[in-house]
Amino acid sequence: MTSSPSGHETTQPILSAQGVQRRFGGLTAVDVDDFVVRGGTITALIGPNGAGKSTFFNVLTGFDRADAGAWQLEGREVTGLPAYRLARQGMVRTFQLTRSLADLTLEENVLLAAPGQRGEGIGGALFGRRSWRRQEADNTERAQELLARFGLEQMAGQPAGVLSGGQRKLLEMARALMSEPRLLLLDEPMAGVNPRLVETLLDHIRQVRAEGTTILFVEHDMDVVADISDDVVCMAFGKVLATGTPAEVMRDPEVIDAYLGSDEAGDDDSARLAGKGRQP
Structure with missing residues (x-):
């Protein structure tokens, strides 16, 4: 070792x-x-x-x-x-x-990378509403935590297209970490x-x-x-x-x-x- x-x-x-x-x-x-x-x-x-x-x-x-x-x-x-x-x-x-997807908000950009989203499957969308709703809330909380970690929380609701080059690097790292x-x-x-x-x-x-x-x-x-x-x-x-x-x-x-x-x-x-x- x-x-x-x-x-x-x-x-x-x-x-x-x-x-x-x-x-x-x-x-x-x-x-x-x-x-x-x-x-x-x-x-x-x-x-x-x-x-x-x-x-x-x-x-x-x-x-x-x-x-x-x-x-x-x-x-x-x-x-x-x-x-x-x-x-x-x-x-x-x-x-x-x-x-980054310029027309989506910073938060939406990060949420795109959330793993194992239950609502994407037909079964989960039709019969697991409570489960995917809870997962969606957890993912949103996680995305907000990552944006705060990289100093982007104040811009979470703004479109990614307004970011500077350096801020886009931070957003991309946040999105990558969202996938664990x-x-x-x-x-x-x-x-x-x-x-x-x-x-x-x-x-x-x-x-x-x-x-x-x-x-x-x-x-x-x-x-x-x-x-x-x-x-x-x-x-x-x-x-x-x-x-x-x-x-x-x-x-x-x-x-x-x-x-x-x-x-x-x-x-x-x-x-x-x-x-x-x-x-x-």
Whole structure:
């Protein structure tokens, strides 16, 4: 049994993948031999532009198909399952470009993610009215609690279209948590967010992990990665280049070279990456 820096003990991976490939014509965008996310941790997936991170993320979460390979959630085979079935099994994601329904209120957006709604079935709607009414009240209370947690309670009745970019990130996290995930995947949660809100988001992510939800996130900001991650996986050219703690990965010569050789990483970024790798 291992113990993560968060203090949560883990006995097995919550997510594991083997031999995952995704090809587009003659281009192999993803070719991952082995990938593991330990339960109870925050794991960052990093890499230069074009590394295959987003494609791999989309394949694992059911928004794209794999040409080969297999992956498991808590030891259960989930290869090729669509996103809605993965969500029912406890694996939920957010998007870099948030996907709130602009004409619905914040509360309605969050309520959409409530799991196991009894009133959706014909039997429940016709014969279980008291039961689904009670569930509806419980879900509304839960949605209001989540909006309050993310500082959005005063806007609960307003349409989501009025939110700023940073507020939409908070709303999407609230909606994701409404489904009670065991594994939460965040696609560049800090992208387009002002520095003050970044700290707020980081605190929320830490709290979510402290409550027992495992987090896997794609991120470019090395300061964020070093600050919050237990484990880091670096991809380049569709393959996993390095895995380990933030310090181990960021001082890996191949990782530094991948960033140095990309258009995304300038001299300042590369120096910062190498510098973080020298931290104990």
